[in-house]
Amino acid sequence: MGTDSPDTGLRGRKKARRRQEILSNASELFARQGVDATTMAEIAEASEVSPPTVFNYFGSKENILNALIFEGAERARNAHRDSPRATGKPFGDILAQLLFEFTDNTLQIAGKRVWRYAESVNIRRPNSDFQKRFATSDAALIDLLAEYLGDYDMRLLNGADPDPDFLARMFFDRWTARYFAFIKDEVMSLEAHRVDVVADTHTMVGLLFEPEFAAHSPLKKKAARS
Incomplete structure (x- = not known):
C-alpha cells in the first residue's frame, strides 16, 4: 500500500x-x-x-546554519499562522505582542551572536543562495503579518481603504529597525526591546487608525467565525 x-x-x-x-x-x-x-x-x-x-x-557548516535559521523561521511562521486572533483590546497591544514574538522566536532559533553573523553574511554575499533565502524568509514574514492584519476590520483615520500589505511593510520595517538595534547590543535585555516595540507600535497605531477600532480591534466577520 x-x-x-x-x-x-x-x-x-x-x-x-x-x-x-x-x-x-x-x-x-x-x-x-x-x-x-x-x-x-x-x-x-x-x-x-x-x-x-x-x-x-x-x-557543510554553512548548510547547518541555513537549516538552523530557515527551518526554524518556517516553524515559527506556521505556529503564528494557526494562532487565534485576539480582539476586544487595544490594537497596539495585539500588534506589539505579535511583533515581540517575532523577536522572541528568532532567539529560540539562535542567539544574538549567530544572528549578527547571519545578517553580516546576508550583506556580504549579495545574490548568493543564502541572501536569496533570507529575502524569501523576510517576505514570508511580511506576508504573514499582512494576513494577520487582513483579518481585522481595520479603519484608518483618513477614511481610506486599508491596504494590509502596505501596513504590514510599515510595521515590519519599524520592527526590523528595533530588532537590529537589539541584536547589535549584546547587553540589551529582551524586556528592554519589548518596551521599545510596544512604544513604537502604539505610536504608529495612534497615527494610522481610527480610535474606536484602535481601542477594540474588531475582527472581520469571517475571521471571527474561523
Missing part, C-alpha cells in the same frame, strides 16, 4: 531526532564561540556522533 513499515518509520524518526540534536548542539556552539570558530568535529563531538555523520546529514 506504499506505507512505511514499523522499522522504517522508527528509523525515520530516529534520523529526524538526531538531525535536530545536531542542529541544537551547533546552535549552542555557534552562540558560545562563533560560527567561524566552530568546527564540524566539535559539532559532532557535542552531538556524540562521528564527523562523517554530521557531513552526511548536512554536507
